Amino acid sequence: MDNLLILGASGFVGTNLTKFFNGEYTIIGYRKNSPLVINQTIVIHLAGKAHDLKNVSSFDEYYKVNTELTKEIFDAFLTSEAKVFITLSSVKAVADKVDGELTEDVTPNPITHYGKSKLLAEQYILSHSIPAGKRVYILRPCMIHGPRNKGNLNLLYNFVTKGMPWPLGAFENRRSFCSIDNLMFIFKELIERDDIPSGIYNVADDEALSTNELIRLIAQSQNSRPKLWNISKKFIEGVASIGDKLHLPLNTERLHKLTSSYVVSNAKIKAAIGKPLPVSSRKGLLKTFKSFNSK
Numbered sequence: 001m002d003n004l005l006i007l008g009a010s011g012f013v014g015t016n017l018t019k020f021f022n023g024e025y026t027i028i029g030y031r032k033n034s035p036l037v038i039n040q041t042i043v044i045h046l047a048g049k050a051h052d053l054k055n056v057s058s059f060d061e062y063y064k065v066n067t068e069l070t071k072e073i074f075d076a077f078l079t080s081e082a083k084v085f086i087t088l089s090s091v092k093a094v095a096d097k098v099d100g101e102l103t104e105d106v107t108p109n110p111i112t113h114y115g116k117s118k119l120l121a122e123q124y125i126l127s128h129s130i131p132a133g134k135r136v137y138i139l140r141p142c143m144i145h146g147p148r149n150k151g152n153l154n155l156l157y158n159f160v161t162k163g164m165p166w167p168l169g170a171f172e173n174r175r176s177f178c179s180i181d182n183l184m185f186i187f188k189e190l191i192e193r194d195d196i197p198s199g200i201y202n203v204a205d206d207e208a209l210s211t212n213e214l215i216r217l218i219a220q221s222q223n224s225r226p227k228l229w230n231i232s233k234k235f236i237e238g239v240a241s242i243g244d245k246l247h248l249p250l251n252t253e254r255l256h257k258l259t260s261s262y263v264v265s266n267a268k269i270k271a272a273i274g275k276p277l278p279v280s281s282r283k284g285l286l287k288t289f290k291s292f293n294s295k
Contacts (some may be wrong), residue, residue: 004191005038005082007073008046012149013088017044020184023261036072038080041187042191045073049114055251059113066117068139072279078128083104084191086137086209087125087167091202091264095139103265104140104200111182122200128168128199137190139183141203142264145284146180147291156211157292160226166211169228171259174208179284182277189273205281214255221289 001026009029020026028040030047070087077085092110092115110116122138123186130136133270145153160166182205190196209217212228219226236255241250272276279287 003040004042005040006044014046015182036076038076038082039162042084043077043082062113062117066119070121074125082173084135089118089122089138089140091140091142096260101265103262127173138143139203140201141178142176143286144178157218165227165229167217167229167231169212169230170233173210173259173261174261176204176208176264178204179279181279186277201269202264202266207281208263209281218289221286
């Protein structure tokens with residue numbers, strides 16, 4: 001049985017990964033501040049400083065954790081007997097806004113320190129030649145979700161569960177999501193097969209969904225009817241512009257975040273694997289929303 005070293009095992013992805021591979025591999029969780037010695041066959045690097053949406057984190061934290069720690073771990077992998085290295089980067093290492101569809105061919109231009117720190121880690125890994133017999137994968141997931149996940153989807157869920165109507169029904173956008181089940185499936189394929197080329201891969205569910213569709217799925221998870229208000233776009237945009245001046249909760253920046261599109265292509269990873277993803281976008285999100293009901 002191969003040994004698997006997980007760095008960041010206590011996080012959302014790490015706990016799911018440990019549960020997913022339980023019994024198949026001997027799993028070792030790396031403890032923070034412990035000496036980094038790699039004696040395992042497979043290294044999965046999940047540790048990192050998450051994107052701080054409230055912008056209260058010191059920017060150098062991102063580079064210390066996302067960049068420098070990744071360098072340290074990757075260097076240790078190169079000099080070890082380990083065969084597989086998988087690290088989680090982010091689509092935000094490429095772009096904070098997307099026109100059309102984000103593919104691996106898009107030239108990275110991150111704006112935030114989070115995205116820049118992730119890109120620097122990617123560039124460090126890619127600057128090295130991979131020794132024969134080793135495989136290296138950089139995964140760029142979009143928003144990961146699943147049961148017991150705490151994130152932006154919880155905020156939307158809580159809004160709907162309070163019975164509040166969604167006032168932005170006139171806006172149609174499309175956003176990609178990544179089910180934890182699909183991510184686990186991809187990890188398994190990368191670990192167990194040696195015919196998938198090393199490189200960078202976007203990770204996303206097949207179909208991008210609109211916020212209106214998310215509202216409908218949340219209502220479905222509660223066996224209720226969605227409340228969508230199709231208020232004039234011009235009126236909403238006017239209210240947002242007033243919000244800029246009066247510092248109201250709804251301003252132009254927040255309106256853009258709520259109604260903009262961010263579509264991520266998963267064509268490269270699917271072509272490399274040669275298999276369909278096991279969970280559809282709607283099925284995965286519905287599973288996540290239903291799990292919120294039991295909190």
